[in-house]
Amino acid sequence: MIVYKFGGASVKDAVAFRNIFHILSLLQDQEKPVVVVSAMGKTTNALEHTFKLAHQGLSYSEPLLEIQQYHQSNVQNLFPSGNHPVYKALQEQFSSLENTLQQVRPQEDFDQQYDQVISVGELLSSVILHHFLSSQGYQNHWLDCREYVRTDATWREGRVDWERTENQISQHLPSILENSPVITQGFIGGTTDGSTTTLGREGSDFSAAIFAYCLQAASLTIWKDVPGLLNADPKLFKDTIRYEEIAYQEAIEMAYYGASVIHPKTVQPLAKRCIPLHVKSFLHPDKPGTVIWNCQHDRIAPSFILKQNQCLLSFHTKDFGFISEQHLSSIFQALSQHRLKINLMQNSAISFSTCVDADKTRVEAVRAQLADEFVILYNEPLHLFTIKNYDQPSLEKLTHGKEILLEQRSRQTYQFICRPTGDFPH
Numbered sequence: 001m002i003v004y005k006f007g008g009a010s011v012k013d014a015v016a017f018r019n020i021f022h023i024l025s026l027l028q029d030q031e032k033p034v035v036v037v038s039a040m041g042k043t044t045n046a047l048e049h050t051f052k053l054a055h056q057g058l059s060y061s062e063p064l065l066e067i068q069q070y071h072q073s074n075v076q077n078l079f080p081s082g083n084h085p086v087y088k089a090l091q092e093q094f095s096s097l098e099n100t101l102q103q104v105r106p107q108e109d110f111d112q113q114y115d116q117v118i119s120v121g122e123l124l125s126s127v128i129l130h131h132f133l134s135s136q137g138y139q140n141h142w143l144d145c146r147e148y149v150r151t152d153a154t155w156r157e158g159r160v161d162w163e164r165t166e167n168q169i170s171q172h173l174p175s176i177l178e179n180s181p182v183i184t185q186g187f188i189g190g191t192t193d194g195s196t197t198t199l200g201r202e203g204s205d206f207s208a209a210i211f212a213y214c215l216q217a218a219s220l221t222i223w224k225d226v227p228g229l230l231n232a233d234p235k236l237f238k239d240t241i242r243y244e245e246i247a248y249q250e251a252i253e254m255a256y257y258g259a260s261v262i263h264p265k266t267v268q269p270l271a272k273r274c275i276p277l278h279v280k281s282f283l284h285p286d287k288p289g290t291v292i293w294n295c296q297h298d299r300i301a302p303s304f305i306l307k308q309n310q311c312l313l314s315f316h317t318k319d320f321g322f323i324s325e326q327h328l329s330s331i332f333q334a335l336s337q338h339r340l341k342i343n344l345m346q347n348s349a350i351s352f353s354t355c356v357d358a359d360k361t362r363v364e365a366v367r368a369q370l371a372d373e374f375v376i377l378y379n380e381p382l383h384l385f386t387i388k389n390y391d392q393p394s395l396e397k398l399t400h401g402k403e404i405l406l407e408q409r410s411r412q413t414y415q416f417i418c419r420p421t422g423d424f425p426h
């Protein structure tokens with residue numbers, strides 16, 4: 001049993017849907033994959049924008065119409081006959097979305113309401129893919145993953161209940177897969193009382209890993225618009241190279257530091273069950289891509305990772321006292337409470353500095369909570385660069401001409417925070 005994951009770029013338009021059919025047709029007849037799909041193109045961003053307007057009590061009809069037209073025009077391309085059942089299915093999804101948006105209330109929980117709106121992108125794309133593949137003679141089973149991927153009610157970052165999820169998936173999917181491939185959604189899950197949750201932005205890779213783990217799959221393939229896992233994002237860095245194979249630990253660390261090609265939570269469940277992860281190009285399915293597995297290799301070529309839009313927060317005691325464990329405890333508590341992840345941290349005698357994503361609302365909440373205890377300085381927007389497996393030439397090349405505000409190095413990893421510069425790509 002294998003799992004395939006197609007992200008936003010692989011379902012961005014009608015041509016992309018046809019390409020998925022082509023890729024699935026390359027499998028042997030007896031091979032029935034679980035296909036996990038993300039929302040079309042940038043639909044999740046568009047839904048986020050629409051939701052924010054609704055939450056502020058502003059008109060959202062224009063962006064909603066754009067989302068509708070985008071889906072409608074691609075569906076018209078894929079299903080020229082206007083009376084195909086996909087049209088009704090799509091209409092139902094949009095009616096339900098409009099209903100949900102009308103019920104959005106500014107005074108009610110932002111995150112809970114967010115999940116009910118934002119999750120619709122994956123429902124739309126999976127319904128279209130299900131109907132399109134069927135229309136091409138590729139019979140398949142559409143599965144509502146909210147009944148299988150069980151999470152708690154941590155809105156926008158649902159924590160997976162692995163036991164319940166594994167029970168659900170391993171009990172019901174194998175018999176379905178005996179007869180037909182399964183098409184389901186990435187990114188979304190459900191609580192036991194039937195509410196929809198999301199797993200964190202770009203979380204569809206993780207969804208695919210959940211299915212692969214619970215089914216003890218032979219492999220997971222994530223189909224991307226790049227030739228594989230490269231040593232840097234080709235949109236940000238020049239002269240990238242592809243890794244042919246790489247160990248789980250390397251990939252986990254690259255994703256943790258911000259290599260956005262793989263969602264950071266994806267690799268760990270696969271590593272636990274020794275399931276190989278293939279990163280392949282949906283434009284060149286015949287090419288080998290990268291395999292991430294339990295392999296041994298020598299030190300690999302340095303990889304370069306950039307996290308943009310960072311904020312450097314520095315906490316100083318008000319009486320010039322040393323930073324104590326008690327101080328650290330209240331800083332960590334505030335960061336955890338307001339769900340700000342630490343991307344880098346450094347302690348000195350009378351100050352503690354941490355680099356976090358520049359999320360205004362969350363940063364402000366932390367500052368407000370700790371304002372009585374500390375003098376808090378902050379700096380944004382900044383860049384956080386990481387070089388894994390650095391050597392002297394790679395370090396010199398990347399730091400050249402940059403104003404470094406803070407740096408940190410271990411034997412394998414070098415990180416620094418600097419102001420954004422004009423030399424791009426790096």
Ligand SMILES: Nc1ncnc2c1ncn2[C@@H]1O[C@H](COP(=O)(O)OP(=O)(O)O)[C@@H](O)[C@H]1O
Nearest residue numbers: 007008009010226229230232233235259260261
């Ligand atoms: N180390 C890397 N190797 C390859 N691609 C990378 C790397 N780091 C970041 N990327 C970016 O990841 C993108 C693909 O991931 P993503 O946009 O999440 O795909 P999708 O949403 O279609 O699943 C590439 O277009 C590339 O710009």
Ligand SMILES: N[C@@H](CC(=O)OP(=O)(O)O)C(=O)O
Nearest residue numbers: 007008038044201202203204
């Ligand atoms: N659609 C969701 C989930 C996701 O993973 O998308 P993609 O596979 O396109 O990164 C998002 O944009 O956050």
